[in-house]
Amino acid sequence: xxxxxxxxxxxxxxxxxxxxxxxxxxxxxxxxxxxxxxxxxxxxxxxxxxxxxxxxxxxxxxxxxxxxxxxxxxxxxxxxxxxxxxxxxxxxxxxxxxxxxxxxxxxxxxxxxxxxxxxxxxxxxxxxxxxxxxxxxxxxxxxxxxxxxxxxxxxxxxxxxxxxxxxxxxxxxxxxxxxxxxxxxxxxxxxxxxxxxxxxxxxxxxxxxxxxxxxxxxxxxxxxxxxxxxxxxxxxxxxxxxxxxxxxxxxxxxxxx
Amino acid sequence: xxxxxxxxxxxxxxxxxxxxxxxxxxxxxxxxxxxxxxxxxxxxxxxxxxxxxxxxxxxxxxxxxxxxxxxxxxxxxxxxxxxxxxxxxxxxxxxxxxxxxxxxxxxxxxxxxxxxxxxxxxxx
Numbered sequence: 001x002x003x004x005x006x007x008x009x010x011x012x013x014x015x016x017x018x019x020x021x022x023x024x025x026x027x028x029x030x031x032x033x034x035x036x037x038x039x040x041x042x043x044x045x046x047x048x049x050x051x052x053x054x055x056x057x058x059x060x061x062x063x064x065x066x067x068x069x070x071x072x073x074x075x076x077x078x079x080x081x082x083x084x085x086x087x088x089x090x091x092x093x094x095x096x097x098x099x100x101x102x103x104x105x106x107x108x109x110x111x112x113x114x115x116x117x118x119x120x121x122x123x124x125x126x127x128x129x130x131x132x133x134x135x136x137x138x139x140x141x142x143x144x145x146x147x148x149x150x151x152x153x154x155x156x157x158x159x160x161x162x163x164x165x166x167x168x169x170x171x172x173x174x175x176x177x178x179x180x181x182x183x184x185x186x187x188x189x190x191x192x193x194x195x196x197x198x199x200x201x202x203x204x205x206x207x208x209x210x211x212x213x214x215x216x217x218x219x220x221x222x223x224x225x226x227x228x229x230x231x232x233x234x235x236x237x238x239x240x241x242x243x244x245x246x247x248x249x250x251x252x253x254x255x256x257x
Numbered sequence: 258x259x260x261x262x263x264x265x266x267x268x269x270x271x272x273x274x275x276x277x278x279x280x281x282x283x284x285x286x287x288x289x290x291x292x293x294x295x296x297x298x299x300x301x302x303x304x305x306x307x308x309x310x311x312x313x314x315x316x317x318x319x320x321x322x323x324x325x326x327x328x329x330x331x332x333x334x335x336x337x338x339x340x341x342x343x344x345x346x347x348x349x350x351x352x353x354x355x356x357x358x359x360x361x362x363x364x365x366x367x368x369x370x371x372x373x374x375x376x377x378x379x380x381x
Binding site: 030039194 | 268271272273275276278279293295296334335354355356357358361
């Protein structure tokens, strides 16, 4: 079979198949080979023809290893999430890639990883649980292992394991396992779901002022500040700085003046 | 209440779409109304820059007769920035990493934009 298997769900993804083999797995839930190589500094960027100075050019064998690693990690990411539906589209072009993986082997390994993660005492949900550093844990030294230090530096209460995997160029499975162990060790905790903060009062959106409005800053307290045409900032913001900026600009335009 | 309702919409979008890292709502003049962005993102600055970009995009669709502007997409090496028009008076910026599924983002953003438009209308 040659074609694509689209998995709808969260995160969902696409298996690219050629002649019965899976040649690529793409999902928003796990970094692809280009991301792994670029974020780790092994290539300049995806789609860049000429490598930047100081950037090592990788060989075909190394790319093939990263591609296979990414395919297994992506399959895990799809299967550890929710699957709502699948659509098979046969024919068409498939991604140019290496020899491909046997689908049974790919799925078997992905399920093994799902089971291994869920068997951990404090298993994390890689795409849903947002990580925060536990009270008392030291961001700089608390992790010990390099990957733990990276996780501690990135655990800001907003990021999931998947987000950390993208930022560190690690696989989602590796990050999820390490995060689960760190949860158990008391280094991390699950961030409480964020609730809207009591912030700015309700303010209506106002139309752009048709004329320069000098008194915009003293409008009703419940209305947004307006920009004045030609101005660079809200009329209520730092008028003294704006005047200085314009004076500097005038000098640049006319050094003699 | 409007601020809370807008923030709730942005939090919901980040939870629903894998790869969204933050978002904000601003006036068409680039003044920040509400934001859900990472610490290192200067939301006020981003709101102003996004408004300028959206203004140019509006002119572009006008001179090319492409109809009403829906959104602009700016893609970098480490992710993308989507700027959506919210009616004629506001905009929403959505930030994503390189794994973000653009189609999924657009699919989830459309209903969110309608709700955000209604929230802003009610606030007027």
